[in-house]
Amino acid sequence: MLSRRQLLGSAAAALAVSAASVQAKQKTPLPKSAVSASRRVLIQSSSRYHTSGYLDFAGDQYERLFGTEKHEILFIPYARVAGSFDGYEKQVQDAFKPFGHKIVSIHRFKNAQEAVKKAEAIAVGGGNTWALVTRMYEAGIIDLIRDRVNAGLPYCGWSAGGNVACPTLRTTNDMPIAEPPSFNTFGFIPFQTNPHFISGGTAGLNNETREDRLEEFLCYNKDEEVIGLPEGTALLLTGEHDIEVLGPKDSEPLYWFRQGKDKMQLQRIALGTKFDARQIVPGGKI
Structure with a gap:
């Protein structure tokens, strides 16, 4: 007969095996949507870069997205939690005014879905991604924005607004x-990104690093890889698969966190690199 200590040891070993073999459950696939060759999506890590003002460093990025056209841009402020939508709209209006674009927040409209249907361009601001996604589902605009942007409506999003360009918010x-x-x-790109990426931990604190968290993500999701976007950097998606890395001249290379045989691997992607979005998969090369 096994002793109590032996029984406890056997149970602990069984739990360890179970935890090691757990696999991510099947994810609900995104609905299929036709993609136009004129699609243009700007996925920005952040609203500031070093000591810059709010979005004032990103003029070149917006010029690449919009070209010479000036738009009335429908702004989605739903990621703002500690503050008003009115105040957030004013902040973004002031930031985009030097670039020649007009900003109107979706909360000004009685019907959010009609506002999306009539928009000339869409901008989604940063804040809390969970609040942003919840409110967009409540407003019934997730599928509408996906379809309109895939059909060619210009889109830009920073921080949380960039994160939702991925297939999920995970x-x-x-x-x-x-x-x-x-x-x-929205799933404009087929892989995940991590905005505001900063390597390493906080001095004096024994907290887990961003690398630790992403390694857990990759360990649990064996079919996925993640690109970390340092402050100021962005991905410009054109058409169905073409991506270019944008950012200030002194910005960091991107961090491509990869599935490894025994542990997570890291590859850097330099500013100016152009690649096919379908290459960001286990075993892919750019």
Whole structure:
């Protein structure tokens, strides 16, 4: 007969094996949507770069997105939690005014879905990604924005607004203060990104690093890889698969976190690199 200590040891070993063999459950696939060759999506890590003002460093990025056209841009402020939508709209209006674009927030419209249907361009601001996604589902605009942008409507999003360009919100840095009906977001790109990426921990604190968190993500999701976007950097998606890395001249290379045989591997992607979005998969090369 086994002793109590032996029984406890056997149970602990069984639990360890179970935890090691767990696999991510099947994710609900995004609905299929036709993609126009004129699609243009700007996925920005952040609204500031070093000591810059709010978005004032990103003029070149917006010029690449919009060209010479000036738009009335529908702004989605739903990621703002500690503050008003009115104040957020004013902040973004002031930031885009030097670039020649007009900003109107979606909260000004009685019907959010009609506002999306009539928009000339869409901008989604940063804040809490969980609140953003929950509110977009509540407004019934997730599928509408996906379809309009895939058909060629210009889109830009920074921080949380960039994170939702991925298939899901699972690589956000934010606390889950709200519960959306699904983790699925727009899926303009087929891989996940991590905005505001900073390598290493905080001096004097024994906290887990961003690398630690992403390694857990990759360990649990064996078919996925993640690109970390340092402050100021961005991905410009054109058409169905073409991506270019943008950012200030002194910005960091991107961090490509890769599936490894025994542990996570890291590859850097330099500013100016152009690649096919379908290459960001296990075993892919750019």
